[in-house]
Amino acid sequence: MRDRLAEALRASTADYAEIRFETEDATHIAFRGPEAENVSSSRLQGGIVRACVRGGWGMAAFDSVDALEDQVREACRCAALVGRETTELAPVEAPADMEISAKLEKDFRGVPLSDKSALVARYNDILLRSAPRIESSYIAYYDSFRTVHFASTEGRTFMEERPKVTLAFGSIARDGALVQQAFDGYSSSTSYGTVLEREGLMEEVAARASALLSAPPCEGGVHTVVLDNRLAGVFAHEAFGHLSEADFLYENPKMRDLMHLGRRMGVPALSIVDDGTMGTLIGTNRLDDEGTPTARTDLIRDGVLVGHLHSRETAAKMGEAPTGNARAIRRNVPPIVRMTNTYIEPGGATVESVIGGVDRGIYACRAHGGQTMMEMFTFSAAYGFRIENGKVGELVRDVVLTGNVFETLDRIDGFANDLMIFEGAGGCGKGHQFPLPVTFGSPHIRIRDVVVGGK
Amino acid sequence: MNGGLLGRMSEAMHRGVDEATRQGASGARIHFSHSVRSGCGFENGRLKETEQTDTAYYRIDVVSEGRRASVSGNDPADMSEMVGRALALVRLGAVAHFEAYPAPTPTISVPMACERTSSLTRESLIEACERMVAIVREEDPDLFLSASGSRSSTEALLVTSGGVHHATRATSWSIGCSAQKTTGTDMLFAGYGRRWRQLGDLFDPSFIASEVVKDLRHGARVVEPPTGRLPILLPPEAVSMLLMPVWAGIDGRNVAKGDSPLRERLMEQVLDPCLSLVDCPHTPFAPGAAEIDDSGIPTREQTVVDRGVLRTFLYDLDSAGLADAQPTGNSGCAPYYPKVLPGDRPAAALLASIGDGLLVKEVIGVGQSNVMNGDLAGNVALGFRVRDGEIVGRVKDTMIAANVYEVLRSGVSLSAEVEPVSGMPWLLVDGVTVSAMSRQG
Numbered sequence: 001m002r003d004r005l006a007e008a009l010r011a012s013t014a015d016y017a018e019i020r021f022e023t024e025d026a027t028h029i030a031f032r033g034p035e036a037e038n039v040s041s042s043r044l045q046g047g048i049v050r051a052c053v054r055g056g057w058g059m060a061a062f063d064s065v066d067a068l069e070d071q072v073r074e075a076c077r078c079a080a081l082v083g084r085e086t087t088e089l090a091p092v093e094a095p096a097d098m099e100i101s102a103k104l105e106k107d108f109r110g111v112p113l114s115d116k117s118a119l120v121a122r123y124n125d126i127l128l129r130s131a132p133r134i135e136s137s138y139i140a141y142y143d144s145f146r147t148v149h150f151a152s153t154e155g156r157t158f159m160e161e162r163p164k165v166t167l168a169f170g171s172i173a174r175d176g177a178l179v180q181q182a183f184d185g186y187s188s189s190t191s192y193g194t195v196l197e198r199e200g201l202m203e204e205v206a207a208r209a210s211a212l213l214s215a216p217p218c219e220g221g222v223h224t225v226v227l228d229n230r231l232a233g234v235f236a237h238e239a240f241g242h243l244s245e246a247d248f249l250y251e252n253p254k255m256r257d258l259m260h261l262g263r264r265m266g267v268p269a270l271s272i273v274d275d276g277t278m279g280t281l282i283g284t285n286r287l288d289d290e291g292t293p294t295a296r297t298d299l300i301r302d303g304v305l306v307g308h309l310h311s312r313e314t315a316a317k318m319g320e321a322p323t324g325n326a327r328a329i330r331r332n333v334p335p336i337v338r339m340t341n342t343y344i345e346p347g348g349a350t351v352e353s354v355i356g357g358v359d360r361g362i363y364a365c366r367a368h369g370g371q372t373m374m375e376m377f378t379f380s381a382a383y384g385f386r387i388e389n390g391k392v393g394e395l396v397r398d399v400v401l402t403g404n405v406f407e408t409l410d411r412i413d414g415f416a417n418d419l420m421i422f423e424g425a426g427g428c429g430k431g432h433q434f435p436l437p438v439t440f441g442s443p444h445i446r447i448r449d450v451v452v453g454g455k
Numbered sequence: 456m457n458g459g460l461l462g463r464m465s466e467a468m469h470r471g472v473d474e475a476t477r478q479g480a481s482g483a484r485i486h487f488s489h490s491v492r493s494g495c496g497f498e499n500g501r502l503k504e505t506e507q508t509d510t511a512y513y514r515i516d517v518v519s520e521g522r523r524a525s526v527s528g529n530d531p532a533d534m535s536e537m538v539g540r541a542l543a544l545v546r547l548g549a550v551a552h553f554e555a556y557p558a559p560t561p562t563i564s565v566p567m568a569c570e571r572t573s574s575l576t577r578e579s580l581i582e583a584c585e586r587m588v589a590i591v592r593e594e595d596p597d598l599f600l601s602a603s604g605s606r607s608s609t610e611a612l613l614v615t616s617g618g619v620h621h622a623t624r625a626t627s628w629s630i631g632c633s634a635q636k637t638t639g640t641d642m643l644f645a646g647y648g649r650r651w652r653q654l655g656d657l658f659d660p661s662f663i664a665s666e667v668v669k670d671l672r673h674g675a676r677v678v679e680p681p682t683g684r685l686p687i688l689l690p691p692e693a694v695s696m697l698l699m700p701v702w703a704g705i706d707g708r709n710v711a712k713g714d715s716p717l718r719e720r721l722m723e724q725v726l727d728p729c730l731s732l733v734d735c736p737h738t739p740f741a742p743g744a745a746e747i748d749d750s751g752i753p754t755r756e757q758t759v760v761d762r763g764v765l766r767t768f769l770y771d772l773d774s775a776g777l778a779d780a781q782p783t784g785n786s787g788c789a790p791y792y793p794k795v796l797p798g799d800r801p802a803a804a805l806l807a808s809i810g811d812g813l814l815v816k817e818v819i820g821v822g823q824s825n826v827m828n829g830d831l832a833g834n835v836a837l838g839f840r841v842r843d844g845e846i847v848g849r850v851k852d853t854m855i856a857a858n859v860y861e862v863l864r865s866g867v868s869l870s871a872e873v874e875p876v877s878g879m880p881w882l883l884v885d886g887v888t889v890s891a892m893s894r895q896g
Contacts, residue, residue: 062509075507136714368823369823373836398824
């Protein structure tokens with residue numbers, strides 16, 4: 001494939017051009033309630049040519065490599081319509097040709113569909129039957145094997161295999177008109193084993209859905225909140241992480257000024273990192289989708305903004321080093337600046353002391369989701385507890401938190417020592433590209449004066 | 456668009472469906488679509504990128520011995536092999552609640568393709584974006600401006616073992632503009648866009664820019680947010696957000712699976728008597744216009760909620776079988792082009808009736824709530840405080856929360872004006888809980 005891509009690029013008339021071509025095979029099994037709801041598979045292929053002429057980009061997305069030279073010419077024509085300035089792309093330090101094969105401990109492609117189906121059915125049975133007042137359930141197993149081929153007019157090529165296996169599940173409990181749900185999920189890029197032996201988690205989820213029926217809604221207002229590891233990880237991602245993505249900054253002088261390196265950002269104990277090289281986490285790749293090696297990037301160090309996340313273009317235009325964060329969710333879309341594995345570094349306190357420092361507040365646990373609009377963020381906890389006199393008390397539901405990132409990062413006054421990085425079943429969404437594999441991590445943290453929505 | 460492609464695919468699709476039934480499937484269907492899209496994007500007020508997309512996709516569904524499975528791909532040369540894959544998969548497939556695809560019945564012809572849209576050039580899209588940017592920039596040269604435009608043409612073919620052979624051709628255009636005003640750490644985002652299938656008066660860059668300018672002016676001043684249980688006025692573009700749980704409750708699969716709070720409430724008063732919800736797939740050139748669902752059942756115009764009374768749920772073929780109901784021709788049990796019928800008061804009168812409340816244009820995070828239960832909660836991304844009937848400024852750090860079934864049960868008012876693309880009126884609702892961080896510390 002690399003020769004085919006390189007050959008097609010000879011048709012380029014642009015300052016720079018690249019082709020990314022991908023194949024993806026996927027299997028999906030889902031239950032909803034007692035029955036299998038979806039059994040499907042897909043095999044998709046295709047790619048995108050990106051060309052840059054005098055700083056303007058042209059793109060041509062396609063399915064087949066049959067007329068690839070025509071796609072290259074089309075992308076160059078598109079770019080020529082745009083460019084009026086100078087093509088600026090930060091140099092990439094990577095071998096000219098790389099082949100990165102997946103290292104799977106237990107390859108899901110070798111597991112018969114009947115085994116996968118039986119496993120999902122067994123889990124579904126637990127979700128449905130292991131707690132009172134459970135009315136329904138859902139569970140979705142998904143595996144995909146994506147192979148990315150890349151070539152550029154700079155003479156670089158790579159092939160990287162990116163497998164992923166995911167299990168997402170939940171129970172739905174009902175009491176009259178009141179419906180409550182609990183859910184969880186896991187992903188792995190290395191082993192089918194991540195979906196095995198999860199019976200205990202299915203029981204836990206069913207019990208939680210049932211218990212939420214008796215939990216009162218969280219009162220709206222301004223509260224001191226302790227976030228558990230998983231929710232604090234989502235907070236790091238939503239509230240701050242997106243703001244560090246340089247494609248929101250590089251063409252926007254006011255945002256560049258606001259997010260300049262060296263500015264104070266949060267309390268002195270706060271450090272946030274994005275690291276696309278971490279082990280075998282699902283946010284980890286050797287190269288991003290522009291062929292830049294991924295990296296560990298300090299974003300906030302001791303309460304000071306010290307880094308941005310970059311593509312080659314944003315790095316060049318902001319005079320910083322590329323960080324390997326240009327990522328594309330699927331074959332026919334361009335890479336945009338995305339996070340990888342993003343986490344808050346741990347502090348020295350115990351979880352008990354972080355919670356113990358709250359007279360009256362909310363202990364918010366796990367994430368239902370999160371969304372940001374730059375300085376403004378919101379995220380929902382899957383459940384929470386009241387904190388009274390430093391003790392975790394009554395279970396509450398409908399815990400939705402919001403705030404302004406600049407103010408909220410200044411109100412974190414507790415960092416526990418229990419950093420955990422979580423490979424969830426969801427992913428990150430940006431610019432219609434969802435769900436990108438990322439991980440979130442954090443210790444327990446405590447934040448003063450958080451707006452909590454509630455009825 | 457390659458005019459001969461559907462002809463070539465038709466033969467392969469009929470062969471695939473025949474092969475599946477010959478191998479014992481009681482039902483099979485193949486849906487194929489091919490789209491060509493052209494677009495442009497502006498960043499920081501100037502043209503940044505243009506693009507062309509030429510992609511195809513097909514999906515094969517097979518039903519056999521009470522089970523169903525699907526396979527999808529995008530390489531037409533693979534289709535025969537993929538039919539074999541679907542037949543292998545169906546042995547472990549999902550439970551099917553129908554045995555066969557229905558025979559063809561007459562469909563209404565709905566105009567969805569416009570020659571003028573097909574011939575909309577990239578240069579015209581760029582020109583429209585330049586116009587929007589120029590108008591908004593006049594308001595404030597320091598704004599960070601983005602704009603985009605696109606046009607697409609899609610041809611699709613559905614072939615089923617019931618004998619349906621249905622080809623459609625559709626076009627679409629979209630243009631939009633957004634502005635970001637950054638003052639210190641305060642960021643004001645305002646944006647507006649339109650999408651339609653026919654190129655005509657709705658393609659109006661000046662109008663879109665004027666909507667953005669209007670929000671920028673209203674939002675220039677940040678004011679103290681109100682708190683408590685308050686009236687909220689939603690403009691047409693925000694009404695669908697409020698109705699999201701209601702459509703989830705009307706989804707026939709959610710009903711049949713027991714998840715919908717509206718199950719067993721057919722023919723009951725579930726919403727305010729001023730609310731009538733209709734689905735209009737036969738509206739010419741509407742974004743959701745459709746002649747046929749994905750099983751080959753003709754679509755229909757339907758009143759789903761009539762003056763607050765729940766009249767029907769929406770069922771696709773499999774969900775109807777599960778619920779022992781008749782299919783309504785709604786793929787995925789979802790409406791195609793949902794509208795709220797208008798009321799009789801001017802939108803200005805609805806605004807004037809508010810003593811203290813909010814005009815909410817955009818909320819982030821609403822999907823994170825327990826939507827099926829009717830709960831909505833989110834952060835007001837763009838909203839304005841209304842006092843004594845006047846917009847007094849923008850609110851920040853403000854959350855709204857409500858159970859939609861409770862707040863839409865009574866006290867709702869609708870405008871007589873309807874936004875022409877969404878088909879929605881303005882909607883005033885009372886009793887929404889507003890929580891906020893005081894600006895006064």
